[in-house]
Amino acid sequence: MQKKKYLLFLGAWACLFMAGVGACRKPAPRTIVPGTVWHDTEGNPINAHGGGILYHDGTYYWYGEYKGDSTRYSPDICVGWRAEAGGVACYSSADLAEWTFEGVVLPPDTADPRSDLHPSQIIERPKVVYNDKTEKFVMWVHIDDPNYEKAHAGVAVADSPTGPFTYLGSCKPNGEDSRDQTLFKDDDGRAYHIYSSEWNKTLHIGLLNEDYTRHTGTYTRNFVGQYREAPAVFKHEGKYYLIPSGCTGWDPNTAQCAVADSMLGEWTVIGNPCKGEGAETTFGAQSTFVLPVEGQEGRLVAMFDRWNKTDLDDSRYVWLPIAFTDGRPVIEWKDAWNLDE
Numbered sequence: 576m577q578k579k580k581y582l583l584f585l586g587a588w589a590c591l592f593m594a595g596v597g598a599c600r601k602p603a604p605r606t607i608v609p610g611t612v613w614h615d616t617e618g619n620p621i622n623a624h625g626g627g628i629l630y631h632d633g634t635y636y637w638y639g640e641y642k643g644d645s646t647r648y649s650p651d652i653c654v655g656w657r658a659e660a661g662g663v664a665c666y667s668s669a670d671l672a673e674w675t676f677e678g679v680v681l682p683p684d685t686a687d688p689r690s691d692l693h694p695s696q697i698i699e700r701p702k703v704v705y706n707d708k709t710e711k712f713v714m715w716v717h718i719d720d721p722n723y724e725k726a727h728a729g730v731a732v733a734d735s736p737t738g739p740f741t742y743l744g745s746c747k748p749n750g751e752d753s754r755d756q757t758l759f760k761d762d763d764g765r766a767y768h769i770y771s772s773e774w775n776k777t778l779h780i781g782l783l784n785e786d787y788t789r790h791t792g793t794y795t796r797n798f799v800g801q802y803r804e805a806p807a808v809f810k811h812e813g814k815y816y817l818i819p820s821g822c823t824g825w826d827p828n829t830a831q832c833a834v835a836d837s838m839l840g841e842w843t844v845i846g847n848p849c850k851g852e853g854a855e856t857t858f859g860a861q862s863t864f865v866l867p868v869e870g871q872e873g874r875l876v877a878m879f880d881r882w883n884k885t886d887l888d889d890s891r892y893v894w895l896p897i898a899f900t901d902g903r904p905v906i907e908w909k910d911a912w913n914l915d916e
């Protein structure tokens with residue numbers, strides 16, 4: 576009897592000890608290794624290019640181009656290399672390190688060759704924002720023909736961040752071209768569409784309507800005649816920042832940073848935010864989005880795509896932290912870095 580009590584006593588202590596170890600165990604380091612192949616929780620390479628991230632109710636949702644493994648060179652199209660448009664993929668994560676594939680939330684339309692979403696067309700640079708009034712998730716995406724002459728912006732909506740998204744159609748905002756693009760939702764609930772226009776010569780920034788599905792007609796022309804594309808925007812200490820690339824197709828070029836007191840401008844160019852070796856070619860990559868990390872005041876992650884034009888679905892992700900030096904954003908190469916540092 577005595578022995579049984581003793582064993583029970585020992586067992587209780589062992590349980591308490593194990594529970595303690597579990598509670599004290601440090602979470603796995605959230606390490607980002609730019610430029611390597613990143614896998615989802617099922618072990619497949621993440622296929623979400625030219626993308627952006629939405630944080631909603633404790634989860635990050637990464638939306639990006641789902642590229643078919645069909646890259647080929649077409650001498651008759653302006654960009655040469657292209658892959659089938661596979662729609663828009665979504666991955667979810669609680670910590671920005673482990674990503675679960677949620678599916679192709681805006682699927683291609685394989686049945687109708689005239690559809691904007693047919694795999695023969697261009698479906699690029701999707702971005703999603705949440706509308707608090709309509710409680711809808713609103714996606715804007717670059718829609719084009721294989722020669723990039725259509726220059727439309729497409730819009731889709733969903734009731735859930737993981738879709739399915741319903742495609743509403745595409746347009747030329749304010750009657751003008753829309754190619755590389757992003758969205759920005761401000762603290763006051765207003766949302767803006769930022770897009771390369773006028774044959775990519777000039778970047779337009781347009782205010783969206785209350786439900787974020789249309790333009791209001793209020794827009795500004797920025798960087799006139801300067802050929803900026805791949806815009807990524809963020810707000811820091813009350814100022815707005817915009818990081819676009821130059822215009823050289825799949826090949827990397829020098830990024831630029833501009834600052835403004837209002838999203839509609841005026842924008843003042845403050846130079847290349849990338850510093851150190853590789854800075855002139857944005858470390859071989861091109862801007863797509865800047866993510867403010869939840870719960871870490873001032874922590875910003877610059878997201879870039881390192882395109883592999885001869886095998887587009889093998890294009891890599893380059894995420895780097897943005898530091899501020901003398902009030903200016905600075906991005907330096909890191910072989911590996913920890914999101915919690």
Ligand code: GAL
Pocket residue numbers: 625654699700755804805822823824825861
């Ligand atoms: C880039 C653009 C990419 C893609 C590519 C095609 O300029 O940023 O999103 O459209 O051209 O060549």
